[in-house]
Amino acid sequence: MDLGVDVNAAYVILPGLGVPALTFTALWFWRLRHQPHAAGQLTETEMAARIAARQEELRQEREVRDEHLAGLIARLLQNAGDARSELHAIGSAVERAIRR
Amino acid sequence: MKASFARIRTHPWIIWYAVLLHTLWACLLLAGQKTYGATALHVYSPVPRTLMAGALLTASALAAWAITCRHPSWQTLAALLPQQAILTASAYAAIAAVVMAHYGDGVIRPRLFILADQAPAILAFAMHTAAVVEIHARKTTADILRATLTAMDTEADRLSPPGPSSR
Numbered sequence: 001m002d003l004g005v006d007v008n009a010a011y012v013i014l015p016g017l018g019v020p021a022l023t024f025t026a027l028w029f030w031r032l033r034h035q036p037h038a039a040g041q042l043t044e045t046e047m048a049a050r051i052a053a054r055q056e057e058l059r060q061e062r063e064v065r066d067e068h069l070a071g072l073i074a075r076l077l078q079n080a081g082d083a084r085s086e087l088h089a090i091g092s093a094v095e096r097a098i099r100r
Numbered sequence: 101m102k103a104s105f106a107r108i109r110t111h112p113w114i115i116w117y118a119v120l121l122h123t124l125w126a127c128l129l130l131a132g133q134k135t136y137g138a139t140a141l142h143v144y145s146p147v148p149r150t151l152m153a154g155a156l157l158t159a160s161a162l163a164a165w166a167i168t169c170r171h172p173s174w175q176t177l178a179a180l181l182p183q184q185a186i187l188t189a190s191a192y193a194a195i196a197a198v199v200m201a202h203y204g205d206g207v208i209r210p211r212l213f214i215l216a217d218q219a220p221a222i223l224a225f226a227m228h229t230a231a232v233v234e235i236h237a238r239k240t241t242a243d244i245l246r247a248t249l250t251a252m253d254t255e256a257d258r259l260s261p262p263g264p265s266s267r
Contacts, residue, residue: 015192023229051245
């Protein structure tokens, strides 16, 4: 092959084929082989819908948990109030008994 | 969640540049043999003109198809490689001309003169390769959504209250 600059054809063919082959091989092993196949793969819309549904599910779970915890706290406060009233009553009864 | 949605969108102008350049070269080759005098094309001078013009047009069409595809894949990568091969050979010829201090058609010039003149061919090859890698190495929206879904499930599992205990 006459290249005009006395370059052997092999020196042109080698990088001409080698660089694209190297690019393909490197990208294949780095990124493309990890890509799932189109069949059986969720579309972007389906994935976005699934994320939204999961988010809503988690929000509802959190609301139920918050309500449950609020109920527990209210019951504990009620118990504490009752305990204080009973303590006062006992204290008064003890005082009366001492005075007699 | 480390993946960010606000990524810089790649505009593969360099690939469109190569498409237009190779289409122009193909038209010029069909117009006359003298086009082979250009250093970047001189390396292909043993190839018949019409065949070379056909190869240039095919590479351009494949590259145009690849960058108009919505999702990068091994098919789009493979479609960009003929264009890259042509640019590689042209860049190699430009470098060889600089090293040997004369153009493809034999015109002798100082090395720096040829380097200044042939720099676009070398830079086009480098930028094209970078663009091909960038297009195929970046994370797609689907990748980001998949990662988000996985991260949400993992975090929800981690934060979920433990099952009924033995207390």
